[in-house]
Amino acid sequence: VRTEEQIIQFLQTRHSGGGRAGGGRFGNRMAVGIGDDAAVFRASRGSDWVVSTDQFIEGQHFIADCHPPEVVGYKSLARAASDLAAMGAAPFCYLLNLALPRSRTGAWLDGFARGLARASRQFGLRLAGGDTSHGKTIGIGITVVGSAAHGTALTRSGARVGELLYVTGTLGHAALGLELVLRGVHGSRGAMPLLQRHYFPEPRLAVGEWLAARRLPTAMIDISDGFAKDLHRLCAASKVGAVVWEGKLPQFGIPAAWSRLRLKSLELALHGGEDYELLFTVPWRRRTRIPSRIAGVPVHCIGLVRSEGRIQLEGFTGRTRPLSARGWEHFRSGRS
């Protein structure tokens, strides 16, 4: 059992030698790091700073008895980092707030720190400060800081009627993993590959930076609470509507061996959460500048921006139906 000050020291140790984050492209900009009252960083000329904060709460965003602590550590940072990807910002550093029951300050914390350090190296986000406290349940708060060239950060609000709608990667893979966990079959034979995206999602940082640097999208958002829900958010912020072509959606195919679960891949793709893919809009005249892969990640043109009012799904036959904003509401009261 560690004290609060020992926890901070321990987390620092786990992060030392953090690859790209350690002495990388932002190394010299961190004037004061962890251990003082605040972190201080030098702003370089011509760049904007991008800051976002997110929570990862026991019983809401994870279930401590189901999700290994490495997964909790990794995902808590991945979730916050995805907001930087959605702005097209380059990752810089993060701050951690951690509330823990005393029973979690031993082996659980070891695993948590391992997952967090792995994510920190992978995303190039250096730990710059934080606060630890006792808490009745596990509560994690992460603030990420990134930078973008002056004026290039991408908001949700720039989409215009007639533009094309794009999405990265695949949709529904993470939600399938969550279903396996919630149904208690995640330990079954052959389940592991299906859990990968639910356990260790990959925020599309490189894709976001690539797009923002070229100023190609007019609006962008990350898909954290489900494709449909986040599409509704982007449309609301931009005051537009949209039509999505069902046949173009990159749905994750459910392996036949799991058909007994009676899950529908379209349902998971539209309304399952935690994909952490990017959804963005591009003017028609720039469409030829969007390649089929960016930084190794497939990019799909999946619909059109329409005038405000309706968000629709167009099926294979050409018939449309309303696409509701229903999304992944963490662990709904009925479940947890």
Added chain:
Amino acid sequence: VRTEEQIIQFLQTRHSGGGRAGGGRFGNRMAVGIGDDAAVFRASRGSDWVVSTDQFIEGQHFIADCHPPEVVGYKSLARAASDLAAMGAAPFCYLLNLALPRSRTGAWLDGFARGLARASRQFGLRLAGGDTSHGKTIGIGITVVGSAAHGTALTRSGARVGELLYVTGTLGHAALGLELVLRGVHGSRGAMPLLQRHYFPEPRLAVGEWLAARRLPTAMIDISDGFAKDLHRLCAASKVGAVVWEGKLPQFGIPAAWSRLRLKSLELALHGGEDYELLFTVPWRRRTRIPSRIAGVPVHCIGLVRSEGRIQLEGFTGRTRPLSARGWEHFRSGRS
């Protein structure tokens, strides 16, 4: 009972027209505010950005049945803002993480938002983003962002042997208020003025900025967990020791009417928490440049920096005794 999205909207509303924070000296630097994936701000030439994060957890930092929600809202931001004061940074904006039981999303949240908005106006910190979630107990995480002229932010680690030790304001007032609350006598006649500093502490932002702008201190820290504990932290970071003159300590005098509580003002001043005063060191040759008041707050010379190893209290007779690092450990297990 409000949903998560309604809570964010509600908090935004409560903050609109936030005085100095609204369109003040940093107004034009906020390129993207609340409501997108992240906040974006323009860096001005020659300034460093200062970032810190802090938690305010039910049962640890406050007791929901004793502390009014206005107090919880105000203090959660005051506590984080005090870290900016300790760096000598100018306040800019903050991000809020909020985990709430459903029962707290009505009247409790109203009061909380009122206190938070009051603090936001008072400290010039604009709400720039956040995340809300359901939680079993109330959990608040606040990240503050400030700025300082290039290289002027004050750390804990610059104190050198022979320098003078200073502290602002009075010590022990907040701890007295906490004792009244813990003993359940905070509703008693005449208690209210004694609760003021415990309920609505004043982070020394103007003092911190004044000192940093003139580059007078060599090290600075805010007193959040008790004078003795935070002095130990400053000394450890600077690799020095110290002697504190008991007769010079600005102890808050306990009114005679409360003598029955058998509290010792020296004990509260040394080991009570939440004063949020500033503790700093100044080289001997600069001592004449430290006025007796800065921005209306009294400043006291209370000791000397000595070589590493011992931190001592020198009594009225000249005899010294060790000053232990014992501090305010939030609500110790024996209490809560």
